[in-house]
Amino acid sequence: xxxxxxxxxxxxxxxxxxxxxxxxxxxxxxEYVYWYRQIHSQGPQYIIxxxxxxxxxxxxxxxxxxxxxxxxxxLPHATLRDTAVYYCIVRANNYGQNFVFGPGTxxxxxx
Amino acid sequence: DGGITQSPKYLFRKEGQNVTxxxxxxxxxxxxxxxxxxxxQGLRLIYYSQIVNDFQKGDIAEGYSVSREKKxxxxxxxxxxxxxxxxxYLCASxxxxxxxxxxxxxxxxxxxxx
Numbered sequence: 001x002x003x004x005x006x007x008x009x010x011x012x013x014x015x016x017x018x019x020x021x022x023x024x025x026x027x028x029x030x031e032y033v034y035w036y037r038q039i040h041s042q043g044p045q046y047i048i049x050x051x052x053x054x055x056x057x058x059x060x061x062x063x064x065x066x067x068x069x070x071x072x073x074x075l076p077h078a079t080l081r082d083t084a085v086y087y088c089i090v091r092a093n094n095y096g097q098n099f100v101f102g103p104g105t106x107x108x109x110x111x
Numbered sequence: 112d113g114g115i116t117q118s119p120k121y122l123f124r125k126e127g128q129n130v131t132x133x134x135x136x137x138x139x140x141x142x143x144x145x146x147x148x149x150x151x152q153g154l155r156l157i158y159y160s161q162i163v164n165d166f167q168k169g170d171i172a173e174g175y176s177v178s179r180e181k182k183x184x185x186x187x188x189x190x191x192x193x194x195x196x197x198x199x200y201l202c203a204s205x206x207x208x209x210x211x212x213x214x215x216x217x218x219x220x221x222x223x224x225x
Binding site: 032036093 | 144146152153154155156159161169199201203205207212213214215216217218219221
């Protein structure tokens with residue numbers, strides 16, 4: 001079973017920031033938070049991951065709370081091409097650990 | 112370019128036949144994974160392999176088989192025992208430990224039983 005809970009769907013206006021929340025209250029100390037997105041009928045695309053510090057790359061920012069029980073993926077200026085299903089996953093980088101996908105959040109960016 | 116390649120993109124199978132889906136990676140990743148996705152659903156793990164000549168069942172392994180004879184290749188066979196094989200199949204690979212530990216996904220194979 002997925003160790004994360006996410007809202008089923010969200011809307012965002014084009015050009016605005018999209019903030020996607022994820023709860024992972026049972027996360028272990030050695031588990032990372034990964035975010036992926038999947039555009040219809042394509043393979044999931046890696047976005048970002050982090051352990052406890054906030055992270056930023058060219059696609060997004062990841063904000064992890066101090067207690068690590070939740071995180072938020074931020075797309076700073078959402079475009080129509082950001083419409084996708086977004087998955088939050090927790091996983092340790094050890095032998096035997098898998099990527100377990102839940103149902104994710106369906107983000108719709110509206111014009 | 113380094114990456115993970117699945118073939119074919121679309122596959123049609125007659126009921127009762129076995130079919131093998133190909134997955135190849137040139138990323139030098141140790142771990143490889145097969146997922147199944149049904150319409151409107153998330154990804155479910157079928158099988159995974161952390162090292163050559165070793166693999167483990169995921170959540171929905173019944174009716175599927177795999178092999179891992181080479182690091183680069185992790186083919187999935189959908190057998191006639193799989194009662195509802197029509198689905199979108201995704202292969203992924205990753206490393207564990209330090210560095211770029213995210214999973215890289217192929218573009219998927221859409222299998223239809225006719």
